[in-house]
Amino acid sequence: MSQLGFRILPINKRPNQDLLDAFSEVVTPHISDNMSRMSAVGTDLRPYHNSGRLVGTALTVKTRPGDNLMVHKAIDMAMPGDVIVVDAGGELTNAIVGEIMLRIAQKNQIAGFVINGAIRDIAAFQEDTFPVYACGVTHRGPYKDGPGEINVPISIGGMIIKPGDIVVGDEDGVVVVPLEDAENVLEKVKKQQKVEEEILASIANGTVDRSWVNKLLAEKGCEDYDTN
Structure with a gap:
């Protein structure tokens, strides 16, 4: 027992x-x-x-x-x-x-x-x-x-x-x-790692796209008075 x-x-x-x-x-x-x-x-x-x-x-x-x-x-x-x-x-x-x-x-x-x-x-x-x-x-x-x-x-x-x-x-x-x-998680992690490496490279060379921020705020109904 x-x-x-x-x-x-x-x-x-x-x-x-x-x-x-x-x-x-x-x-x-x-x-x-x-x-x-x-x-x-x-x-x-x-x-x-x-x-x-x-x-x-x-x-x-x-x-x-x-x-x-x-x-x-x-x-x-x-x-x-x-x-x-x-x-x-x-x-x-x-x-x-x-x-x-x-x-x-x-x-x-x-x-x-x-x-x-x-x-x-x-x-x-x-x-x-x-x-x-x-x-x-x-x-x-x-x-x-x-x-x-x-x-x-x-x-x-x-x-x-x-x-x-x-x-x-x-x-x-x-x-x-x-x-x-573990194997399934690792596969996803490697994909994210590659995406983030590309984002960091775009920040360094000045081509990063930040339009998603305003797009997401608009989708969520945020009232935005920012004119910049």
């Missing part, structure tokens, strides 16, 4: 490396735009590392706020390229990871951390390029009692993250792409 709330499950399906490599070449705003602007892993999550992008496979952890026992287990069982995504309830009273866990994760070739909670030893993170996204910082350490679950669906900021989904993070934040939709 499954011990609901205190269990460790496997990742049943993973993205291939070619797909991960392709997502490493696109930005989170383009991904978000092509997921109907409804998907983001919480606006409270901000990067705490020095620089660098995050792309990898979601290894999910759901833990009691302030407790990191299952996060330690996740670090030990993660495969190279996995991103440990932790729902710790957004609680900032106790840190979920610190420098020791950072160094172990690096040694294990984990791709990064996404922590719906707090971290500590912030200087170590800020001086490093290991991707870490969190909601805040506190010096108070965690407990190690459990319970918790590994590789179950979790929710952060209203977005569902499933084990095996693709996690992408950059300066604008974190977005998670459902594995079953």
Whole structure:
């Protein structure tokens, strides 16, 4: 019988490396735009590392706020390229990871951390390029009692993250792409990327067409006294 709330499950399906490599070449705003602007892993999550992008496979952890026992287990069982995504309830009273866990994760070739909670030893993170996204910082350490679950669906900021989904993070934040939709999203993202490159080129050479602004205002019934 499954011990609901205190269990460790496997990742049943993973993205291939070619797909991960392709997502490493696109930005989170383009991904978000092509997921109907409804998907983001919480606006409270901000990067705490020095620089660098995050792309990898979601290894999910759901833990009691302030407790990191299952996060330690996740670090030990993660495969190279996995991103440990932790729902710790957004609680900032106790840190979920610190420098020791950072160094172990690096040694294990984990791709990064996404922590719906707090971290500590912030200087170590800020001086490093290991991707870490969190909601805040506190010096108070965690407990190690459990319970918790590994590789179950979790929710952060209203977005569902499933084990095996693709996690992408950059300066604008974190977005998670459902594995079953990843190829379709990537195709749309590449099209938008090309369109925006053309727009930027037209701005640079002075040929950008801004007539759509007035056209849209007129369609919406805006009363316009601008004579310029």
